[in-house]
Amino acid sequence: MAGALGVLSAVAVQATREPQSVPAPIEQVVVSADTLAQARSLRDEAEALTPTEVWLDEAVRERWLPLAADLERTLQHPDTPSALRRELEATLAALERAGVR
Numbered sequence: 001m002a003g004a005l006g007v008l009s010a011v012a013v014q015a016t017r018e019p020q021s022v023p024a025p026i027e028q029v030v031v032s033a034d035t036l037a038q039a040r041s042l043r044d045e046a047e048a049l050t051p052t053e054v055w056l057d058e059a060v061r062e063r064w065l066p067l068a069a070d071l072e073r074t075l076q077h078p079d080t081p082s083a084l085r086r087e088l089e090a091t092l093a094a095l096e097r098a099g100v101r
Contacts, residue, residue: 039087046094
């Protein structure tokens with residue numbers, strides 16, 4: 001899943017770097033269907049976590065803590081498209097509810 005996050009971040013940044021005569025507003029930057037599907041899959045996985053699972057399974061924290069940090073860095077990038085930003089924010093909120101962050 002870390003690879004998927006890398007792809008999400010790269011696509012988000014690349015989508016905003018393609019030459020254009022007039023930059024599109026960030027709300028209008030198109031994110032590929034595959035990228036959004038990966039982001040939704042990551043969100044769904046995070047939403048399925050329970051506080052008990054996070055508390056009892058060290059591997060869950062070891063997996064999600066670095067991903068959460070990567071998601072936060074991606075959100076800090078001003079060029080992250082709105083559609084991707086919503087998915088990443090939902091993922092981080094789910095991690096917060098489960099006690100990962």
